[in-house]
Amino acid sequence: MEAEIAGNQLGQFYGPVDKRDKGTPDSWVSRHPELIRLTGRHPFNCEPTPKLLEEAASRFQGLTPSSLHYVRNHGPVPKLSWDTHKLEIGGMVKNPIELSMAELQKLPTCSIPVTLNCAGNRRKEQNMIKKSKGFSWGPCAVSTAVWSGVLLSDLLKLCGPLEGAQWVNFEGSDELPQGKYGTSLDINYAMSNVNDVLIAFGMNGELLSPDHGFPIRVLIPGFIGGRMVKWLKKIEVSSKESDSYYHYRDNRVLPPPVVDSVTAEEWWTKPEYIINDRNINSAILYPRHDQSFPIDPDKSINFKGYAYNGSGQKIIRVELSLDGGNSWKMANFKYGSPKGPRHGTKYWCWFLWTIKIPIKEIASSSEVCLRAWDCCQNTQPSQPTWNYLGMMNNPWYRVKFHQRDGEIVMEHPTDMLTGKGWMVRDYQERNKPKEEAVKSSLKSFTAAEVAKHNKEDDCWVIISGKVYDLSKFIKVHPGGKKAILIVAGQDATEDFEAIHGDGPKASKEKYCIGVVSGKANL
Amino acid sequence: MEAEIAGNQLGQFYGPVDKRDKGTPDSWVSRHPELIRLTGRHPFNCEPTPKLLEEAASRFQGLTPSSLHYVRNHGPVPKLSWDTHKLEIGGMVKNPIELSMAELQKLPTCSIPVTLNCAGNRRKEQNMIKKSKGFSWGPCAVSTAVWSGVLLSDLLKLCGPLEGAQWVNFEGSDELPQGKYGTSLDINYAMSNVNDVLIAFGMNGELLSPDHGFPIRVLIPGFIGGRMVKWLKKIEVSSKESDSYYHYRDNRVLPPPVVDSVTAEEWWTKPEYIINDRNINSAILYPRHDQSFPIDPDKSINFKGYAYNGSGQKIIRVELSLDGGNSWKMANFKYGSPKGPRHGTKYWCWFLWTIKIPIKEIASSSEVCLRAWDCCQNTQPSQPTWNYLGMMNNPWYRVKFHQRDGEIVMEHPTDMLTGKGWMVRDYQERNKPKEEAVKSSLKSFTAAEVAKHNKEDDCWVIISGKVYDLSKFIKVHPGGKKAILIVAGQDATEDFEAIHGDGPKASKEKYCIGVVSGKANL
Structure with a gap:
């Protein structure tokens, strides 16, 4: 089955360098022209359109082609060579080692389908409540690929962690304003026989592309993308966590008292506020923002989307409500992976769902709400909780229905293609008078x-x-x-x-x- | 540290048999007289009062004495003997074995503090929305003890599961109307090196009491109590799940279309609806229902309670709101276990929290809401979702404030001691006219x-x-x-x-x- 989905079909984009990348440090990196760029020209941060994401998942057994996979870069893409790049593993180990990529590839490898998401997925909704410290992502900062590599636990066993080792610290090759990108993983988590932590060199049957960490990256199934250091250079086993700026100053959910940079200061290093495992989340990918449908009482709309969860815990229900949560319809859904769960119980991939809703029901409703449940019986909250970095936004996904000229028009909370959406509209209405007063002077x-x-x-x-x-x-x-x-x-x-x-x-x-x-x- | 908390102090209740048990099949079982009995005289189902639960936890490093631990029995307590009871392990294994209790105890053992809860904890709140199929539990169907036993994975390794084995099926010794109590665990879960599944013979440093499964029971940290077969007789490794009535017909969250026994029929065997890992939950144990406090603007009330979670995932925030969820205060909390987490990352016990709230703030509010967050950034829903068996109820815990004669009076949603509470009041008001019409005739x-x-x-x-x-x-x-x-x-x-x-x-x-x-x- 893996052979079917491998190859160029799901591979890198080999087209010419986009003109937006000319004059930037990434002027050598090929990128799919239809990706939505979220942070201007540089650094490169993008998500696919809902259409591309959804259609690719239907066509490729739940997977996202590498060229359409969302990307989160903090700076220039390091220009590394397969032949000269080395992975150092050291610190509190009996046998420190340095591996060439060829040596790494000779170790036992495995291929695992995994859904990755940015902790900022759906952050634009948070920013439309109040600007957070993070840039806006739409609901497509999530993608699924088959990742191939060597189990981190196998590598660590080769080196033999010493008594007292608590952390596995990763460091990338990128040169960023605040130093190297680095982060940490609890060594117990890394050594477990069911967590599937990989040092990955392959994605959908090809080597990694530059944007995804070529030649190697960390892959921690079920975790947020921010913990999966790309362009991996060094693994250090230690009694202390990474001291990287990026380990502490990003990918945290700071609690309610934190409202600005001043109040944030004392919270960065508290262990409770790190994000590792992701929360339950879901979104509607079809119908898309601004799509319209004639009000034909005999027809239905086939809603589609995704739901995902952390910790490998299964999604067990996907529900939609047309009456603000009083009653719920159950969507059909299936595990969006070309393989079954790992170890019988670990669901590392998203679930893809569909539900036909009659247009006559939609015509008498103003909004559809979506939520998913996991096998622990946890679900998404009805309302968002704003946080300083705008992380992990996962309330019910709400699409508003408007009737116009005999048609029903869909309005998503945010739409990254048009910059519109009902939360954007609300935000602009709230802030208009203030902005205008400043600008008129x-x-x-x-x-x-x-x-x-x-x-x-x-x-x-x-x-x-x-x-x-x-x-x-x-x-x-x-x-x-x-x-x-x-x-x-x-x-x-x-x-x-x-x-x-x-x-x-x-x-x-x-x-x-x-x-x-x-x-x-x- | 374990020695400190062991012994009679936390041990069984050795008093005389309660007069309520006379004339029942359990007339030989000693029980603490202050436990709240929930299903009449027989079978025995009980929870401690909020006062007993909270005070014991403060005194005993988070633990609950065995004699105060909640109990869920489906029928008479089997009268078993340490000397003659045998555990059979068979089915799809290379070497089926039968172990006496003495033989079992000679294997390597370990002691693990674990919080257990009934999947029906807080069910009375569900029943006050609409009667579910389950009997009413208050918020104290949760307790924490140090459990001692042999790791199930060690026992299974002794027997050698065969290729194709998928389930570990447990069967108890109790004789129930629908046969033996039995349930199943995925074999991958059982064999994992971090899940700590025990065949337990000890509780808080003593042998199990009859109500807790003497001489042995299953203990699956993080799971609901219903999967932890008591009076364990048989472990069968199999390619099929247990066919016990109790495996399929209990401890399931059936989805929204299921509203009665007719609609339930087709849903019992669908794997999505089983409950294993528990969800996030929390409750206020102090102040208690009906407690009152003079409105003294210089004083505070020290709120206390618990929060727990499944899958060993850490609780990272406990918050209370006096304004219906617009703003949240953070409670202080600590891990309610005499030891740290297992394997560095597995938090099998509840967290105990406290927060001082000034009376002047309480006096200008009508309600306090409580919610907890876990390290995956999942939280409790603001509103309950009713389900046919009334399982896993975990919305924000809400205590109403009333002012009466210069005092603030607390009203919990339900109170098992008095049968009162604001949800009970709501229920009675809704149902009064209907009930009265029937009865007057x-x-x-x-x-x-x-x-x-x-x-x-x-x-x-x-x-x-x-x-x-x-x-x-x-x-x-x-x-x-x-x-x-x-x-x-x-x-x-x-x-x-x-x-x-x-x-x-x-x-x-x-x-x-x-x-x-x-x-x-x-």
């Missing part, structure tokens, strides 16, 4: 005027509809000149928002010289 | 009159305020004469409700001869 420029200021010594950018003169600041930018130069004269909203915290967000205002005429880019 | 008897009809050939009982003449029916009762005779002339509501389904509930009406004067027993 500022000088106005056209985008064409701004575009002329595109050089190092004359550098303007647009962020959220406002114009900033960064000609002086560019020399002292902590992230370097190049990061600003690639957006000089352009709208840098996504690039800026994606990687800056509250500090830069506040301090940039001293460089504001006006607003751009026309619509604000929210 | 019937003849009225006093309890004293009913009490005279207490013999086999002249046998009346009271069920939910109505009087039934069972003099003819007693001869054909499927559960035998004795079960009815022990309640003849008495209020048999709890005894009846506990073990009868919709069929008997409907058909008993043909024996109704009137109502008992005075208050209905709901």
Whole structure:
């Protein structure tokens, strides 16, 4: 069965480099042109459209082609070589080793279908309640692939962890503003015979693509993507957790008292707030945002989507409600993996569901809500709980129905293709008066005027509809000149928002010289 | 540390047999007199009071004394002997074995603190929405003890499961109306090196008490109690699941289309609806129902309670809200086990929490809501989802505040000591007109009159305020004469409700001869 789904059909995208990547450090990386780019041109963060994700899953036994798999990069993709890259395993072990990729591949390997998701999947919904520190993902920061590699437990047994070892610390090869990307895994978890932690070199039957960690990455089934270090260079067995900035300062759900960077400060290192295993989540992929259907009382709409869970725990029910949760219809669903569960009980992949709902029922409802249940009888909450990093958003997925010209029109909470959605609409309505008051007091420029200021010594950018003169600041930018130069004269909203915290967000205002005429880019 | 908490202090109750057990098949079993009996006199099902549970946990490092541990029995307690009882292990194994208790105890043993709960914990809240098929438990069908025994995986390795084995089927020694109590565990789960499945012979440093499965029982940390067969007689390794009535017809969460015994019929054997791992749950144990506090603006109330979870997944936050969930206060909490987690990451015990809330805040609120979060970022739902067996009820635990004579009075959703609570009040208000209409048309008897009809050939009982003449029916009762005779002339509501389904509930009406004067027993 694996042979069927392997090969180019599910492989990397071999097309030319996208023009948006020209002039960035990733100008050598091929990427599928239809991926939705979420953080401007660089670093590269993308999700597939709901249509691409859903149609690929139907066609390929639940899998997502590598070229359509969501990507989360924190910086430039490291340019590594299969022939020279080495994996070091050391620290508290009897026999530290260094393995070439050829040596690694000679060890016993296995192939496991696994659904990965970003902890920020569906974050745009959180950002439409109140801006979080993270950039906006739609509901497609989730994908499923067959990953091939060597079990981490086998590698660790080769090295022999010493008494007192508690953590397995991973470090990537990427050079980021705050150092190397690194994170940690409890050694008991790593050594378990049912957790299937892999050092992966293959994805859907091919070697990893650059965006997915070539030549090797960590793969921890059921965990959020942020723990699966890409471009893996070093594994250190230790009595202490990784000290990487990215281990502590990202992928945490900080609790309700944390509302801004000041209140966040004391919470980063508390072990309760790390995210490892993911929560239950689900979304509707079809019908899509803005799709419309004639109100034909004899017809139905075939709703489709996904549901996933952490810890390998099975999804046991997927339900939809047309009356705000008073009554529920059960969807049909199946395990979205070309193989069964691992070890009889570990469901590492998503479940794909469908349900036919008669149009006459939809016509007398204003909204459909979706929730999934797992085998522990846990389910998704009806309402979101906002958190500072906007992580792990998983309330009931709600699509609103509108009637217009004899048709029913679907409105998702957010839509990453059009920038619309009912939560976006709510957000804009709430914030309009405030934004307008600020902007009406500022000088106005056209985008064409701004575009002329595109050089190092004359550098303007647009962020959220406002114009900033960064000609002086560019020399002292902590992230370097190049990061600003690639957006000089352009709208840098996504690039800026994606990687800056509250500090830069506040301090940039001293460089504001006006607003751009026309619509604000929210 | 274990030595400290062992011994009589946490041991069995050695007092005389309770007078309520006289005349029942359990007339030889010592039981703590303060346990709340939930299903009348027989079979024995009980939970401790919130006060006993909470105070014991504070005093004994999170543990519950054996004599206060909740009990779920389906029938008479089997009278077994340590010296003659044997455990058979057979089926699809290379070497079937039979072990005496002495032989079992000679194998390597371990002691593990584990919180057990009944899948019906908090079911009375479900029954106050609409009567489910299960009897009412309050929020104390949960207890924590140190269990000692032999790892099931060690026993199975001794026997050598054969290729194709998928299930480990357990069978108890009890003789029940529908046969032996039995259930099944996936063999992969049983063999895992981190799941800690025990064949237990010890509880809090003593041998098991009769109510807890003497001489041996199954113990599956993180699972609901219903999978932990007591008075264990036989382990069968098989390619098929147990065919016990109790494996299929109990401990399932049937989905929304199931509303009665007719619609339930086709759902019992579907694997999605079995309950094994428990869900996240939490409750307030202090302040208790009906406790009152002067409205002193300088004072606080120190709320206390528990939170637990399945799968060994850690509880990471316990929160209370005074404004219906708009904002949340974080409680202090600690792992309620005398030891740390197993294997570094497996939290098999509950967490105990406390939080001081100023009385002036309580005085301006009408309700406190409680919810817990686990390390997967799953949480409890705000509202319950009713299900046919009333299982796994885990919505936010809500205590209402009332002001009366300058004091704040606490009203829990249900209180098993007084039979009161705000959900009980709601239920009675909804059902009053219906009940009254039926009863006003019937003849009225006093309890004293009913009490005279207490013999086999002249046998009346009271069920939910109505009087039934069972003099003819007693001869054909499927559960035998004795079960009815022990309640003849008495209020048999709890005894009846506990073990009868919709069929008997409907058909008993043909024996109704009137109502008992005075208050209905709901």
